[in-house]
Amino acid sequence: MSHHTTGKSLFLGSFIHSKSLDELEYLHNSAVCVDGNGVIVAIEKDYDLKKAEETLFPKLGWSVGDVTVKTTKSGQFFFPGFIDTHIHASQYPNAGIFGKTTLLDWLNTYTFPMESSLSDASKAKKVYTRCIQRTLSNGTTTASYYATISVPSTNLLADLCFEYGQRAFIGRCCMDTLSPDFYRDETPATALADTRATISHIAKIDPSHSLITPIITPRFAPSCTSELMHGLGALQKETDLPVQTHIAENPKEVALVKELFPKHESYTHVYDNHGLLGPKTILAHAVHLSEAEVDLIKEREGKISHCPASNSAITSGTAKVRWLLNKGVEVGLGTDMSGGYSPSILEAVRQASLVSRHVAMGGEEEAKLSIEEVLYLGTKGGAKVVGLGDKIGSFGVGMEWDTQLIGLGSVDGDMGFGDEGPVDIFGWETWEERIAKWVYNGDDRNTLAVWVKGRLVHERKG
Amino acid sequence: MSHHTTGKSLFLGSFIHSKSLDELEYLHNSAVCVDGNGVIVAIEKDYDLKKAEETLFPKLGWSVGDVTVKTTKSGQFFFPGFIDTHIHASQYPNAGIFGKTTLLDWLNTYTFPMESSLSDASKAKKVYTRCIQRTLSNGTTTASYYATISVPSTNLLADLCFEYGQRAFIGRCCMDTLSPDFYRDETPATALADTRATISHIAKIDPSHSLITPIITPRFAPSCTSELMHGLGALQKETDLPVQTHIAENPKEVALVKELFPKHESYTHVYDNHGLLGPKTILAHAVHLSEAEVDLIKEREGKISHCPASNSAITSGTAKVRWLLNKGVEVGLGTDMSGGYSPSILEAVRQASLVSRHVAMGGEEEAKLSIEEVLYLGTKGGAKVVGLGDKIGSFGVGMEWDTQLIGLGSVDGDMGFGDEGPVDIFGWETWEERIAKWVYNGDDRNTLAVWVKGRLVHERKG
Structure with missing residues (x-):
């Protein structure tokens, strides 16, 4: 079996996923078949092992001996x-x-010095390895990464994601102005050449971008010259690769962009006018956008990454997610680590709920997001934001098996106190209540196993 | 050795605690001696085991063989x-x-039905046991508890805290009006008699209140008649016991109190006019207080429990902690579980930081609380709020050893990935940075051991 193929698998038990923004679907006593390419080839309700072997396998042309079976224990579920x-x-x-x-x-205080120091390959390897291990163990099957300006270090991140089996978008940071001398692209031309170097590297390790995709990454407008952004816009047109950048995170940043780009109608127009705003563009934060800007993003089919933990931690503001959703813009969640303090999207899910309540307390009562909605943002919404809505983020025939197995602790369980993680299930809770308990108190201890494209990429010990 | 006495102990290594609201003291290579009553009898800097045995023990009249020694490993610290x-x-x-x-x-939806159901003793035992285990494992050495209206169930909570060794204030909930038929004190007289019954029970198990103290607990003004509150005020005067209640949590509650108690100048005056506002009163929430109310609380030396996770979760509002502190009122932290979703004060510490940032984003920039300040609220500030500022909350000769041993994970450590908890220390971090990492990403896995009054009450496996 080669590195990135797996055998055939049958998953049995409970499956929970977003049907729509405000609805979770609960599939119990169900069966999901995943082929050797990690693609879901069957989803059936009211199935057990015997029925799957007798009726599903023959239909798929599978023999019992070739299939790995994984069944949820009581209270566990695939998500x-x-x-x-x-x-x-x-x-x-x-x-x-x-x-x-x-x-x-x-x-200037924390970020540029740290990023710059990762030109040291051994340090970069240690940092990136741990980051991938941490995010995988927290159930992150896909990450849209910013690396650094260094090509070797960025390429190393791509290599490590590929090796560990995490689906990833890999962005070499482009920044040729208003950045410190020790950490800046020399010229627009070198920035473009370096960006191409990472694109070429990824083309070698994963030519079909089955797992790893390069992403064009102007850091944000203040740290890019107009020439560089025009070059990156042209590169996007040439390659049709995705783009990621930051937008309207902080009032002072917004003012700075206005000062630096006085001829452009808005921050959003700066990206649009440089060919950097399209259906494959991920805009992080979007806290301080005008209505006209959101309309333009919607028109261009640009996507938004909501980073609630970061926005609260470094006092950027409270993104109006309900408003963005009502405007028809696709929204996903980002940890924005380390503006955000946590590598966990479950924490971002929780913070999205809390931040929406702060927006509500500001007077917009309908702003409050439900458990269903914040989980949608962390999965199906996020999949649409990274352009993979037809492949991942929910369960469906033809989609790929990027999944976590969740287990919650039982007060009556046979494990000792604390061994089953931070969530205590007493036994009388409904499934909806179990999900709420997981969202509000769960952590990586509840993520028992993680698969990407059918491959088991993380399993909890014990 | 009886249930609640311990042997003599020497603790060696790093000790970190709040010196003042905005300053943590870092004591490295230090020694703390704790006697058989759990009282700190010596704190010395620049000490190791040999020096302690040679110079400290003789001074204390201790012999080497009688002393248990616990030394922090590299990077660990007592807090x-x-x-x-x-x-x-x-x-x-x-x-x-x-x-x-x-x-x-x-x-009405979640809380009263659950509390009412704990009149079932076996259910109460299961719930309270797990609550105590959880909070101890999260480093909570002292808790000011609300139980239910049921005397046997409330007394059981006192028994269990005593047995597990958690320092606790135990409040039987008083509520004789505006509560559901199935969960309400029958009359003011029965409410007072039931409150006395719990006070008597605790006098039997812990006559000196060395660990367990009854606390007079009118649930909140809307669920108490004036007659009941007058009775409880008189009981406070008679017994000099502490009082806990809720205040100004939610705008609708504030309006309701205004409607129910039209002759009183404010919500705060309702408690004050019933003899329930004094130096031993803990007021939870205090989100929507007027300046005159805060002045009155300050005048009466009342204390405030800030519950940030709860206030965000059930959309109550954002308490202005900086303002309360500037007014000279003592503030501590409460989980307010289950209005707050988490049993962890570390989570409350984190949420206090985040909520203060939301207040800052509302325009009061100075509202932002530092790491030092939120940790003060969770320890030394909390000790003052529960009236034990001279006994617990920081380290000092004559104070009691209520302590947690904190360990953070090392990326280069010999334990496997994930076994050391959620915080990754790379080795180059300053102590201040380690503390910040603990505050923002730590959890019960970092609380390796917990002592109350010198007794080891929790130790992590593995």
Whole structure:
């Protein structure tokens, strides 16, 4: 069996996923068949092992001896892997370290020195390895990563994601102005050449982008010259690759962009006018957008990564997610580690719920997001944001098996206190209540196993 | 050795605690001696085992063979136990379950049915046991508990805290009006008699209140008649016991109090006019207080329990902690489980930081609380709120050893990935940065051991 193929698998038991923004579907006593390419080839309700072997396998042309079977124990369930639509792998060592800073001084104090230091390959390897292990163990099956400006270090992140089996978008950071001397692209031309170098590297390790995709990454407008952004826009047109950047995170940043790009109607227009706003563009934060900007994003089919933990931690503001959703824009969740303190999308799910309540307390009562809605943002919504809505984020025939197995602790269980993680199930809870308990108190201890494209990429010990 | 005495102990290594609101003291290579009553009898800097045995023990009249020694490993540190100034033990099974409710419908939908059901002794035992295990394992050495209206069930909570060794204030809930028929004190007289019954029970198990103290607990003004509150005020005067209740959590509750008590100047005056506001009163929430009310609380030396996770979760509002502190009122932290979703004060510490940032984003930039400040609230501040500022909450000669041993994970460590908990230390972090990482990503896995009054009450396996 080669590195990235798996055998045939049958998964049995409970499957829970987003049917729509405000509805979770609960499939119990069900069967899901996944072929050797990690693709779901059957989903059937009211199935057990015997029935699957007798009726499903023959239909699929499978023989019993060739199939690995995994059945949920009582209370466990399969859930789509989380999708982190915005994360800086290179900032992992700073998770939790931000003091009282806000965006612009945070970049200079903590972020640029750390990113710059990862030109040291051994340090980069240690940091990226741990970041991938952590995010996988927290159920992140797909991550849209920012690396650093260094090509070897960025390529290493691609290699490591491929090796560990995490689906990833890999962005070499482009930044040729207003950045410190020790950490800046020399010219627009070198920035473009370096971006192409990472694209070429990924084409070698994963030519079909089955797992790893390069993503064009102008850091954000203030750190890019117009020439560089025009070049990156042209590169996008040439390659049809996705784009990621930051937008309207912080009021001072918004003011700075206005000052730096006085001829452009808005921050959003800066990207649009450089060919960087399209259906494959992921805009992180989107906290301080005007209605006209959201309309333009919707028109271009641009996507938004909501980063609630980050926005609260470094005091950026409260994104109006309900408003964005009502406007018809696709929204996913990002940890934005280390502006966000946590590598966990479950924490982002929780924070999205809490931040929506802060928006509600500001007077917009309908802003409150439900458990169903925040889980949608972390899975199916995120899949659409990274352009993989037809492949991952929920369960369906023809989709790929990017999944986590969730187990919650039982007060009456036979494991000792604490061994089953932070969630205590007493036994009388409904399934909806179990999900709420998981969302609010769960952590990586509840993510018992993780698969990407059918391959088991993480399993909890014990 | 009897149940609640311990041997002599020497603790060696790193000790970190709040010196003041905005300063943590870092004591490295230090020694702390704790006598058989759990009282700290010596704290010395620049000490190792040899020096302690040679110079400290003789001074204390201790012999080497009688002393248990515990030394921090590299990177570990002793930290004061957390103090939860507001927690409903009886709501533990509902942690994380609150939907989109706000205070008043949350009470009727989730809370009263659960609390009422704990009149079943076996259910109460299961719930309270798990609550105590959870909070201890999260480093909560002292908790100010609300139980239910049931005397046997409330007394059971006292028994269990005593047995597990958690320092606790135990409140039987008083509520004789505006509560459901199935869950209400019959008359003011029965409510007072039942309150006395719990006071008598605790006098039997812990006459000196060395660990367990009864606390007079009018649930909140809307669920208490004036007659009951007058009775409880008189009982406080008679017994000098502490009082806990809720105040100004939610705008609708504030309006309701205004309607129910039209002759009183404010919500705060309702308690004050019934003899329930004094230096031993813990007021939970205090989100929607007027300046005059805060002035009155300050004048009476009343204390405030800030419950940030709860206030965000059930959309109560954002308490202005900086303002309360500037006014000179003592503030501690409460989980307010299950209005708050988490039994962990570390989570409350984190949420206090985040909520203060939401207040700052509302325009009061100075509202932002530092790491040092939120840790103060969870320890030394909380100790003052529960009236034990001279006994617990920080390290000092004559104070009691209520302590947690904290360990953070090392990326280079010899344990496997994930076994050391959620915090990754790369090795180059300063102590201040380690503390920040713990505050933002730590959990019960980092609380390796917990002592109350010198007794080891929790130790992590593995």
